[in-house]
Amino acid sequence: MTEKGEKIICRCNDVTLEEIEALIDQGVTDIETIKRLLRVGMGPCQGRTCIPMIVSIIARKIGKKPDEIKLPTTRIPVRPVPAGVLVGEMDEE
Amino acid sequence: MKSKAEVVVIGGGSTGTSIAYHLAKLGADVVLVEKGYLGSGSTFRCATGIRQQFTDEANIKLQRYNIERWEKLSEELEYDVNFKQTGYLFLATTEEEVEAFKENIKLHNKFDVPTRLISPEEAKEIVPPLNADEFLAGQWNPTDGKANPFKTVFAFARKAKELGAEIYEYTEVIDVIAENNEVKGVKTDKGTIKADVVINAANAWAPIINEMVGLDKEFIPIKPYKHQLVKTEPLKEGQINPLVCPPAWNDSYLLQDGEDGGVLCGTGLEYGPTYDMTATYEFLREVLKWATKIVPALKYAHVIRQWAGFYAKTPDSNPAIGKINYIDGFYIAAGFSGHGFMMAPGVGEAMAELIVKGETKVPLDWDWYDPHRFERGELRSTAFQIG
Numbered sequence: 001m002t003e004k005g006e007k008i009i010c011r012c013n014d015v016t017l018e019e020i021e022a023l024i025d026q027g028v029t030d031i032e033t034i035k036r037l038l039r040v041g042m043g044p045c046q047g048r049t050c051i052p053m054i055v056s057i058i059a060r061k062i063g064k065k066p067d068e069i070k071l072p073t074t075r076i077p078v079r080p081v082p083a084g085v086l087v088g089e090m091d092e093e
Numbered sequence: 094m095k096s097k098a099e100v101v102v103i104g105g106g107s108t109g110t111s112i113a114y115h116l117a118k119l120g121a122d123v124v125l126v127e128k129g130y131l132g133s134g135s136t137f138r139c140a141t142g143i144r145q146q147f148t149d150e151a152n153i154k155l156q157r158y159n160i161e162r163w164e165k166l167s168e169e170l171e172y173d174v175n176f177k178q179t180g181y182l183f184l185a186t187t188e189e190e191v192e193a194f195k196e197n198i199k200l201h202n203k204f205d206v207p208t209r210l211i212s213p214e215e216a217k218e219i220v221p222p223l224n225a226d227e228f229l230a231g232q233w234n235p236t237d238g239k240a241n242p243f244k245t246v247f248a249f250a251r252k253a254k255e256l257g258a259e260i261y262e263y264t265e266v267i268d269v270i271a272e273n274n275e276v277k278g279v280k281t282d283k284g285t286i287k288a289d290v291v292i293n294a295a296n297a298w299a300p301i302i303n304e305m306v307g308l309d310k311e312f313i314p315i316k317p318y319k320h321q322l323v324k325t326e327p328l329k330e331g332q333i334n335p336l337v338c339p340p341a342w343n344d345s346y347l348l349q350d351g352e353d354g355g356v357l358c359g360t361g362l363e364y365g366p367t368y369d370m371t372a373t374y375e376f377l378r379e380v381l382k383w384a385t386k387i388v389p390a391l392k393y394a395h396v397i398r399q400w401a402g403f404y405a406k407t408p409d410s411n412p413a414i415g416k417i418n419y420i421d422g423f424y425i426a427a428g429f430s431g432h433g434f435m436m437a438p439g440v441g442e443a444m445a446e447l448i449v450k451g452e453t454k455v456p457l458d459w460d461w462y463d464p465h466r467f468e469r470g471e472l473r474s475t476a477f478q479i480g
Contacts, residue, residue, distance in 0.1 A: 013353065027181050030262070032130045036137060036243035039352060044397050075398040076372055080326060083381045084392030 010044020010050035024061045035072050044080050098124040100290040101279050102303055103266050106136040107434045109294035109428050110249035111441025117256035119449040130229025132246040140357050141437040142336045144181045144237040145206045148477045151461035153204045158456050162438035174240050174246035177351050179235035180335035184228040194232040208234040220333055222390045239351050269306040276422035292424045297405035299427035313413045313464050315428040317403040318365035321376045323358045325394040330354040345383035354425035358384040372399045404431040410476040413464035425464050
Protein backbone atom coordinates (compact mmCIF):
# COMPACT_ATOMS: atom_id res chain seq x y z
CA MET A 1 0.00 0.00 0.00
CA THR A 2 1.59 3.22 -1.13
CA GLU A 3 -0.89 5.36 0.82
CA LYS A 4 0.15 3.76 4.08
CA GLY A 5 3.81 4.30 3.35
CA GLU A 6 6.76 2.14 4.28
CA LYS A 7 8.42 3.82 7.25
CA ILE A 8 7.23 1.74 10.21
CA ILE A 9 7.19 3.66 13.48
CA CYS A 10 5.15 1.25 15.62
CA ARG A 11 6.47 -2.26 15.04
CA CYS A 12 3.84 -3.97 17.20
CA ASN A 13 0.89 -2.66 15.23
CA ASP A 14 2.51 -1.80 11.88
CA VAL A 15 1.84 1.92 12.00
CA THR A 16 3.78 4.10 9.57
CA LEU A 17 5.18 7.61 9.67
CA GLU A 18 2.81 8.56 6.86
CA GLU A 19 -0.25 7.48 8.85
CA ILE A 20 0.85 9.44 11.90
CA GLU A 21 1.63 12.55 9.86
CA ALA A 22 -1.69 12.30 8.01
CA LEU A 23 -3.59 12.24 11.32
CA ILE A 24 -1.64 15.25 12.64
CA ASP A 25 -2.40 17.08 9.38
CA GLN A 26 -6.10 16.43 10.05
CA GLY A 27 -5.71 18.37 13.29
CA VAL A 28 -5.29 15.44 15.70
CA THR A 29 -2.21 16.52 17.64
CA ASP A 30 -2.90 15.09 21.10
CA ILE A 31 -0.69 12.04 21.66
CA GLU A 32 -3.50 10.40 23.68
CA THR A 33 -5.83 10.53 20.67
CA ILE A 34 -3.13 9.54 18.16
CA LYS A 35 -2.32 6.55 20.35
CA ARG A 36 -5.92 5.36 20.45
CA LEU A 37 -6.83 5.93 16.81
CA LEU A 38 -3.69 4.27 15.43
CA ARG A 39 -3.01 1.91 18.36
CA VAL A 40 0.59 3.09 18.66
CA GLY A 41 2.15 2.21 22.01
CA MET A 42 -0.56 -0.34 22.80
CA GLY A 43 1.25 -3.45 21.63
CA PRO A 44 3.55 -5.87 23.47
CA CYS A 45 6.47 -3.38 23.59
CA GLN A 46 4.29 -0.92 25.53
CA GLY A 47 5.44 1.97 23.37
CA ARG A 48 9.11 1.69 24.18
CA THR A 49 10.03 1.79 20.50
CA CYS A 50 7.46 4.11 18.99
CA ILE A 51 6.45 6.66 21.65
CA PRO A 52 9.77 8.59 21.71
CA MET A 53 9.68 8.78 17.89
CA ILE A 54 6.05 9.88 17.89
CA VAL A 55 6.83 12.60 20.42
CA SER A 56 9.46 14.02 18.08
CA ILE A 57 7.17 13.72 15.05
CA ILE A 58 4.43 15.67 16.83
CA ALA A 59 6.91 18.23 18.14
CA ARG A 60 8.35 18.80 14.67
CA LYS A 61 4.91 19.03 13.03
CA ILE A 62 3.35 21.46 15.49
CA GLY A 63 6.44 23.47 16.36
CA LYS A 64 6.86 22.48 20.00
CA LYS A 65 9.79 21.11 21.93
CA PRO A 66 9.66 17.33 22.54
CA ASP A 67 9.66 17.87 26.32
CA GLU A 68 6.48 19.94 25.99
CA ILE A 69 4.62 16.84 24.77
CA LYS A 70 3.07 14.94 27.69
CA LEU A 71 3.68 11.20 27.54
CA PRO A 72 0.77 8.76 27.66
CA THR A 73 0.30 6.64 30.79
CA THR A 74 2.51 3.60 31.06
CA ARG A 75 0.46 0.49 31.76
CA ILE A 76 1.52 -2.52 33.77
CA PRO A 77 3.02 -5.07 33.26
CA VAL A 78 6.29 -3.42 32.24
CA ARG A 79 7.01 -6.37 29.99
CA PRO A 80 4.66 -9.12 28.74
CA VAL A 81 4.17 -12.03 31.17
CA PRO A 82 2.34 -15.31 30.37
CA ALA A 83 -1.01 -15.49 32.19
CA GLY A 84 -0.06 -18.94 33.54
CA VAL A 85 2.88 -17.41 35.41
CA LEU A 86 0.68 -14.79 37.00
CA VAL A 87 -1.78 -17.41 38.28
CA GLY A 88 1.10 -19.45 39.63
CA GLU A 89 0.67 -22.50 37.38
CA MET A 90 3.73 -21.99 35.23
CA ASP A 91 7.34 -20.96 35.62
CA GLU A 92 8.55 -18.18 33.42
CA GLU A 93 10.60 -19.61 30.55
CA MET B 94 -13.91 30.03 23.04
CA LYS B 95 -17.52 30.90 22.35
CA SER B 96 -19.18 32.96 25.09
CA LYS B 97 -22.72 31.89 24.25
CA ALA B 98 -24.53 28.79 22.98
CA GLU B 99 -28.00 27.27 23.09
CA VAL B 100 -26.80 24.10 24.76
CA VAL B 101 -23.69 23.18 26.74
CA VAL B 102 -22.88 19.50 27.16
CA ILE B 103 -20.57 18.69 30.08
CA GLY B 104 -18.54 15.55 29.45
CA GLY B 105 -16.86 14.27 26.28
CA GLY B 106 -17.37 10.53 26.57
CA SER B 107 -19.56 8.37 24.36
CA THR B 108 -22.72 9.83 25.93
CA GLY B 109 -21.70 13.49 25.71
CA THR B 110 -20.32 13.31 22.17
CA SER B 111 -23.41 11.39 21.03
CA ILE B 112 -25.70 14.03 22.56
CA ALA B 113 -23.65 16.82 20.93
CA TYR B 114 -23.77 15.11 17.54
CA HIS B 115 -27.53 14.54 17.68
CA LEU B 116 -28.17 18.11 18.86
CA ALA B 117 -26.03 19.55 16.06
CA LYS B 118 -27.87 17.34 13.59
CA LEU B 119 -31.14 18.90 14.75
CA GLY B 120 -29.68 22.34 14.18
CA ALA B 121 -28.98 23.29 17.78
CA ASP B 122 -26.09 25.58 18.62
CA VAL B 123 -24.09 23.29 20.90
CA VAL B 124 -20.82 23.45 22.81
CA LEU B 125 -19.24 20.43 24.52
CA VAL B 126 -16.67 20.78 27.28
CA GLU B 127 -14.43 17.96 28.48
CA LYS B 128 -11.93 18.30 31.30
CA GLY B 129 -9.44 15.82 29.79
CA TYR B 130 -9.27 14.53 26.25
CA LEU B 131 -12.37 13.06 24.64
CA GLY B 132 -13.18 9.63 26.05
CA SER B 133 -10.65 9.91 28.88
CA GLY B 134 -13.21 9.42 31.68
CA SER B 135 -14.75 5.99 31.27
CA THR B 136 -15.47 5.34 27.58
CA PHE B 137 -11.89 4.61 26.55
CA ARG B 138 -11.50 2.27 29.51
CA CYS B 139 -14.51 0.11 28.71
CA ALA B 140 -14.62 -3.51 27.56
CA THR B 141 -16.20 -2.52 24.19
CA GLY B 142 -19.25 -4.83 24.53
CA ILE B 143 -22.70 -4.00 23.20
CA ARG B 144 -25.62 -6.16 24.27
CA GLN B 145 -29.38 -6.41 24.40
CA GLN B 146 -29.39 -9.21 26.96
CA PHE B 147 -30.76 -7.37 29.98
CA THR B 148 -33.34 -8.72 32.41
CA ASP B 149 -35.97 -5.96 32.25
CA GLU B 150 -38.20 -4.54 29.53
CA ALA B 151 -36.85 -0.96 29.55
CA ASN B 152 -33.20 -1.88 29.01
CA ILE B 153 -33.98 -4.62 26.48
CA LYS B 154 -36.17 -2.28 24.39
CA LEU B 155 -33.62 0.52 24.48
CA GLN B 156 -30.83 -1.86 23.50
CA ARG B 157 -32.86 -3.54 20.77
CA TYR B 158 -33.17 -0.07 19.27
CA ASN B 159 -29.51 0.71 19.90
CA ILE B 160 -28.41 -2.36 17.93
CA GLU B 161 -30.22 -0.91 14.91
CA ARG B 162 -28.36 2.35 15.48
CA TRP B 163 -25.00 0.59 15.84
CA GLU B 164 -25.59 -1.38 12.65
CA LYS B 165 -25.76 1.84 10.66
CA LEU B 166 -23.49 4.06 12.74
CA SER B 167 -20.31 3.85 10.62
CA GLU B 168 -22.27 4.77 7.51
CA GLU B 169 -24.13 7.58 9.26
CA LEU B 170 -20.99 9.11 10.78
CA GLU B 171 -18.90 8.40 7.67
CA TYR B 172 -16.22 6.82 9.83
CA ASP B 173 -15.70 3.14 10.57
CA VAL B 174 -16.40 2.52 14.27
CA ASN B 175 -15.68 -1.20 13.77
CA PHE B 176 -19.03 -2.48 15.06
CA LYS B 177 -19.14 -6.27 14.84
CA GLN B 178 -22.06 -8.52 15.72
CA THR B 179 -20.06 -11.26 17.35
CA GLY B 180 -22.63 -12.02 20.05
CA TYR B 181 -22.72 -12.47 23.82
CA LEU B 182 -22.54 -15.93 25.33
CA PHE B 183 -23.54 -16.41 28.97
CA LEU B 184 -22.74 -19.79 30.47
CA ALA B 185 -24.53 -21.70 33.22
CA THR B 186 -22.77 -23.82 35.82
CA THR B 187 -25.93 -24.99 37.73
CA GLU B 188 -29.46 -26.16 36.92
CA GLU B 189 -30.86 -23.08 38.68
CA GLU B 190 -28.96 -20.87 36.26
CA VAL B 191 -30.24 -22.86 33.30
CA GLU B 192 -33.80 -22.20 34.52
CA ALA B 193 -33.01 -18.48 34.93
CA PHE B 194 -31.55 -18.43 31.40
CA LYS B 195 -34.81 -19.88 30.07
CA GLU B 196 -36.78 -17.07 31.73
CA ASN B 197 -34.37 -14.43 30.35
CA ILE B 198 -34.67 -15.90 26.87
CA LYS B 199 -38.49 -15.71 27.02
CA LEU B 200 -38.24 -12.03 27.92
CA HIS B 201 -35.67 -11.31 25.21
CA ASN B 202 -37.70 -13.10 22.54
CA LYS B 203 -40.81 -11.14 23.56
CA PHE B 204 -39.01 -7.97 22.49
CA ASP B 205 -37.57 -9.43 19.32
CA VAL B 206 -34.10 -10.18 20.66
CA PRO B 207 -33.17 -13.60 19.21
CA THR B 208 -31.47 -15.11 22.28
CA ARG B 209 -31.58 -18.89 22.55
CA LEU B 210 -30.45 -21.70 24.81
CA ILE B 211 -27.53 -23.68 23.43
CA SER B 212 -25.69 -26.83 24.46
CA PRO B 213 -22.07 -26.84 25.66
CA GLU B 214 -21.16 -28.52 22.36
CA GLU B 215 -22.62 -25.65 20.38
CA ALA B 216 -20.91 -23.17 22.69
CA LYS B 217 -17.62 -24.86 21.85
CA GLU B 218 -18.30 -24.51 18.16
CA ILE B 219 -18.77 -20.76 18.68
CA VAL B 220 -15.74 -20.43 20.97
CA PRO B 221 -13.35 -23.27 20.02
CA PRO B 222 -10.91 -23.00 22.96
CA LEU B 223 -13.75 -22.87 25.56
CA ASN B 224 -13.52 -25.20 28.57
CA ALA B 225 -17.03 -26.40 27.65
CA ASP B 226 -17.08 -29.37 30.08
CA GLU B 227 -17.55 -26.95 32.97
CA PHE B 228 -20.88 -25.67 31.69
CA LEU B 229 -24.43 -27.01 31.42
CA ALA B 230 -25.82 -24.61 28.81
CA GLY B 231 -25.37 -21.24 27.16
CA GLN B 232 -27.60 -18.20 26.73
CA TRP B 233 -26.55 -17.04 23.28
CA ASN B 234 -27.50 -14.00 21.26
CA PRO B 235 -25.56 -13.62 18.00
CA THR B 236 -26.84 -10.06 17.36
CA ASP B 237 -25.04 -8.50 20.35
CA GLY B 238 -21.54 -7.30 19.63
CA LYS B 239 -18.70 -4.88 20.16
CA ALA B 240 -17.28 -1.69 18.66
CA ASN B 241 -14.20 0.48 18.97
CA PRO B 242 -14.82 3.11 21.69
CA PHE B 243 -11.95 5.33 20.51
CA LYS B 244 -13.23 5.49 16.96
CA THR B 245 -16.85 5.90 18.09
CA VAL B 246 -16.15 8.95 20.23
CA PHE B 247 -13.87 10.41 17.58
CA ALA B 248 -16.55 9.84 14.90
CA PHE B 249 -19.34 11.42 16.98
CA ALA B 250 -17.13 14.42 17.76
CA ARG B 251 -15.91 14.82 14.19
CA LYS B 252 -19.43 14.74 12.76
CA ALA B 253 -20.75 17.06 15.48
CA LYS B 254 -18.04 19.60 14.57
CA GLU B 255 -18.85 19.25 10.88
CA LEU B 256 -22.44 20.13 11.77
CA GLY B 257 -21.34 23.23 13.65
CA ALA B 258 -20.78 22.06 17.21
CA GLU B 259 -17.80 23.40 19.16
CA ILE B 260 -15.81 20.97 21.30
CA TYR B 261 -13.36 22.16 23.94
CA GLU B 262 -11.02 19.53 25.39
CA TYR B 263 -8.87 20.11 28.48
CA THR B 264 -11.54 22.54 29.64
CA GLU B 265 -12.92 21.97 33.11
CA VAL B 266 -16.29 23.20 34.32
CA ILE B 267 -15.81 24.97 37.63
CA ASP B 268 -19.37 26.21 38.11
CA VAL B 269 -22.81 25.82 36.63
CA ILE B 270 -24.58 29.16 36.75
CA ALA B 271 -28.24 29.18 37.77
CA GLU B 272 -30.45 32.10 38.79
CA ASN B 273 -33.96 31.75 40.20
CA ASN B 274 -33.79 28.04 39.44
CA GLU B 275 -32.99 28.63 35.80
CA VAL B 276 -29.77 27.57 34.12
CA LYS B 277 -27.77 30.46 32.68
CA GLY B 278 -24.55 28.76 31.57
CA VAL B 279 -21.28 27.31 32.77
CA LYS B 280 -18.07 28.79 34.07
CA THR B 281 -14.95 26.91 32.93
CA ASP B 282 -11.26 27.33 33.66
CA LYS B 283 -10.97 28.86 30.17
CA GLY B 284 -13.94 31.24 30.32
CA THR B 285 -17.71 31.48 30.75
CA ILE B 286 -20.28 30.16 28.27
CA LYS B 287 -23.84 31.42 28.58
CA ALA B 288 -26.54 28.90 27.71
CA ASP B 289 -30.21 28.20 28.40
CA VAL B 290 -29.69 24.45 28.49
CA VAL B 291 -26.92 22.53 30.27
CA ILE B 292 -26.60 18.75 30.10
CA ASN B 293 -24.68 16.83 32.73
CA ALA B 294 -23.05 13.94 30.86
CA ALA B 295 -20.12 13.67 33.27
CA ASN B 296 -21.04 10.11 34.37
CA ALA B 297 -18.67 9.24 37.27
CA TRP B 298 -18.16 12.95 37.95
CA ALA B 299 -21.84 13.88 37.54
CA PRO B 300 -22.51 14.40 41.30
CA ILE B 301 -19.81 17.12 41.32
CA ILE B 302 -21.65 18.95 38.51
CA ASN B 303 -24.99 18.49 40.29
CA GLU B 304 -23.55 20.12 43.40
CA MET B 305 -22.35 23.09 41.34
CA VAL B 306 -25.91 23.81 40.25
CA GLY B 307 -27.10 23.62 43.85
CA LEU B 308 -28.44 20.08 44.01
CA ASP B 309 -27.58 17.80 46.91
CA LYS B 310 -24.92 15.30 45.82
CA GLU B 311 -27.10 12.47 47.12
CA PHE B 312 -30.07 13.63 45.00
CA ILE B 313 -28.82 11.35 42.24
CA PRO B 314 -26.45 9.08 44.17
CA ILE B 315 -23.93 8.13 41.48
CA LYS B 316 -20.79 6.56 42.93
CA PRO B 317 -17.54 5.74 41.10
CA TYR B 318 -16.44 2.10 41.42
CA LYS B 319 -13.07 1.11 40.07
CA HIS B 320 -13.23 -1.78 37.59
CA GLN B 321 -10.26 -3.10 35.67
CA LEU B 322 -9.35 -4.95 32.51
CA VAL B 323 -6.41 -7.02 31.46
CA LYS B 324 -5.44 -7.54 27.85
CA THR B 325 -3.30 -10.22 26.24
CA GLU B 326 -1.03 -9.98 23.26
CA PRO B 327 -2.81 -10.11 19.87
CA LEU B 328 -4.05 -13.64 19.08
CA LYS B 329 -5.49 -15.08 15.91
CA GLU B 330 -8.92 -13.52 15.47
CA GLY B 331 -12.11 -15.56 15.63
CA GLN B 332 -11.18 -17.78 18.59
CA ILE B 333 -13.11 -15.86 21.27
CA ASN B 334 -15.28 -13.66 19.10
CA PRO B 335 -18.26 -13.16 21.41
CA LEU B 336 -18.18 -11.83 24.94
CA VAL B 337 -18.14 -15.02 27.03
CA CYS B 338 -19.36 -14.82 30.62
CA PRO B 339 -20.22 -17.42 33.25
CA PRO B 340 -22.00 -15.08 35.73
CA ALA B 341 -21.50 -17.57 38.61
CA TRP B 342 -17.73 -17.22 38.25
CA ASN B 343 -17.65 -13.80 39.85
CA ASP B 344 -19.14 -12.16 36.75
CA SER B 345 -15.90 -12.88 34.90
CA TYR B 346 -15.85 -12.37 31.17
CA LEU B 347 -13.55 -12.33 28.18
CA LEU B 348 -13.67 -11.38 24.53
CA GLN B 349 -11.24 -10.72 21.72
CA ASP B 350 -10.68 -7.07 20.92
CA GLY B 351 -12.24 -6.37 17.53
CA GLU B 352 -9.17 -4.39 16.49
CA ASP B 353 -6.19 -6.64 17.11
CA GLY B 354 -7.47 -9.93 18.52
CA GLY B 355 -5.94 -9.41 21.97
CA VAL B 356 -8.17 -10.92 24.67
CA LEU B 357 -9.83 -8.50 27.09
CA CYS B 358 -10.46 -10.11 30.48
CA GLY B 359 -12.69 -8.67 33.19
CA THR B 360 -14.14 -9.84 36.49
CA GLY B 361 -16.48 -8.65 39.22
CA LEU B 362 -13.78 -7.54 41.68
CA GLU B 363 -14.41 -3.83 42.19
CA TYR B 364 -13.15 -1.14 44.55
CA GLY B 365 -14.87 1.95 45.82
CA PRO B 366 -16.45 4.32 45.83
CA THR B 367 -13.18 5.92 44.78
CA TYR B 368 -11.71 8.17 42.13
CA ASP B 369 -8.42 6.26 42.30
CA MET B 370 -7.49 4.69 38.96
CA THR B 371 -4.44 2.65 39.97
CA ALA B 372 -4.41 -0.89 38.60
CA THR B 373 -4.05 -3.57 41.30
CA TYR B 374 -2.08 -6.83 41.44
CA GLU B 375 -4.97 -8.44 43.34
CA PHE B 376 -7.18 -7.86 40.30
CA LEU B 377 -4.57 -9.22 37.89
CA ARG B 378 -4.42 -12.51 39.84
CA GLU B 379 -8.19 -12.73 40.27
CA VAL B 380 -9.14 -12.01 36.67
CA LEU B 381 -6.56 -14.43 35.26
CA LYS B 382 -7.67 -17.18 37.64
CA TRP B 383 -11.13 -17.05 36.06
CA ALA B 384 -10.00 -16.33 32.51
CA THR B 385 -7.73 -19.39 32.42
CA LYS B 386 -10.63 -21.46 33.81
CA ILE B 387 -12.94 -20.31 31.01
CA VAL B 388 -10.27 -20.75 28.31
CA PRO B 389 -7.35 -22.83 29.70
CA ALA B 390 -5.11 -22.11 26.70
CA LEU B 391 -4.94 -18.47 27.82
CA LYS B 392 -2.23 -19.61 30.26
CA TYR B 393 0.18 -19.42 27.34
CA ALA B 394 -0.88 -15.94 26.22
CA HIS B 395 1.22 -13.01 27.39
CA VAL B 396 -0.52 -10.30 29.35
CA ILE B 397 0.48 -6.93 27.93
CA ARG B 398 -1.75 -4.32 29.52
CA GLN B 399 -3.88 -3.69 32.59
CA TRP B 400 -5.85 -0.56 33.33
CA ALA B 401 -8.72 0.75 35.42
CA GLY B 402 -11.83 2.81 34.84
CA PHE B 403 -15.09 3.56 36.59
CA TYR B 404 -18.52 2.08 36.66
CA ALA B 405 -20.52 5.19 37.60
CA LYS B 406 -23.07 3.26 39.63
CA THR B 407 -26.51 4.24 40.83
CA PRO B 408 -28.24 2.22 43.58
CA ASP B 409 -30.14 0.17 40.95
CA SER B 410 -27.38 0.15 38.29
CA ASN B 411 -29.67 1.97 35.87
CA PRO B 412 -28.68 5.40 34.55
CA ALA B 413 -30.39 8.69 35.39
CA ILE B 414 -31.63 10.17 32.11
CA GLY B 415 -33.87 13.19 31.70
CA LYS B 416 -34.83 16.62 32.94
CA ILE B 417 -34.20 17.89 36.44
CA ASN B 418 -37.47 19.48 37.52
CA TYR B 419 -35.93 21.79 40.13
CA ILE B 420 -33.81 23.77 37.69
CA ASP B 421 -35.13 24.88 34.32
CA GLY B 422 -32.83 23.94 31.49
CA PHE B 423 -30.79 21.40 33.47
CA TYR B 424 -30.66 17.82 32.18
CA ILE B 425 -28.71 14.71 33.05
CA ALA B 426 -27.61 11.52 31.28
CA ALA B 427 -25.22 9.86 33.73
CA GLY B 428 -24.73 6.97 36.13
CA PHE B 429 -24.59 4.37 33.38
CA SER B 430 -23.19 1.75 35.77
CA GLY B 431 -20.98 0.19 33.10
CA HIS B 432 -23.44 0.47 30.18
CA GLY B 433 -22.79 3.96 28.81
CA PHE B 434 -20.91 3.00 25.68
CA MET B 435 -23.42 0.40 24.46
CA MET B 436 -26.33 2.80 25.07
CA ALA B 437 -24.73 5.94 23.63
CA PRO B 438 -26.31 6.22 20.15
CA GLY B 439 -29.93 5.94 21.33
CA VAL B 440 -29.43 7.94 24.51
CA GLY B 441 -27.82 10.80 22.56
CA GLU B 442 -30.65 10.78 20.06
CA ALA B 443 -33.35 10.69 22.75
CA MET B 444 -31.77 13.52 24.78
CA ALA B 445 -31.32 15.72 21.70
CA GLU B 446 -34.91 15.18 20.61
CA LEU B 447 -36.24 15.78 24.12
CA ILE B 448 -34.43 19.12 24.26
CA VAL B 449 -35.18 20.33 20.73
CA LYS B 450 -38.63 18.79 20.11
CA GLY B 451 -39.89 18.01 23.60
CA GLU B 452 -40.40 14.35 22.70
CA THR B 453 -38.54 11.47 21.09
CA LYS B 454 -39.20 8.52 18.86
CA VAL B 455 -36.48 6.51 20.60
CA PRO B 456 -38.04 3.73 22.71
CA LEU B 457 -36.50 5.09 25.89
CA ASP B 458 -38.68 4.69 28.97
CA TRP B 459 -38.28 8.09 30.67
CA ASP B 460 -40.09 6.89 33.81
CA TRP B 461 -37.72 3.95 34.22
CA TYR B 462 -34.62 6.17 34.02
CA ASP B 463 -36.22 9.13 35.85
CA PRO B 464 -33.47 11.04 37.71
CA HIS B 465 -36.01 11.87 40.45
CA ARG B 466 -36.68 8.21 41.32
CA PHE B 467 -33.98 8.09 44.01
CA GLU B 468 -35.40 10.92 46.10
CA ARG B 469 -38.79 9.20 45.91
CA GLY B 470 -37.13 6.05 47.21
CA GLU B 471 -38.09 4.11 44.08
CA LEU B 472 -35.55 1.70 42.74
CA ARG B 473 -35.74 -0.31 39.57
CA SER B 474 -34.82 -3.96 39.40
CA THR B 475 -31.05 -3.97 39.30
CA ALA B 476 -29.79 -3.84 35.74
CA PHE B 477 -27.79 -6.96 34.99
CA GLN B 478 -24.28 -5.62 35.08
CA ILE B 479 -21.62 -7.16 32.88
CA GLY B 480 -19.32 -5.68 30.23
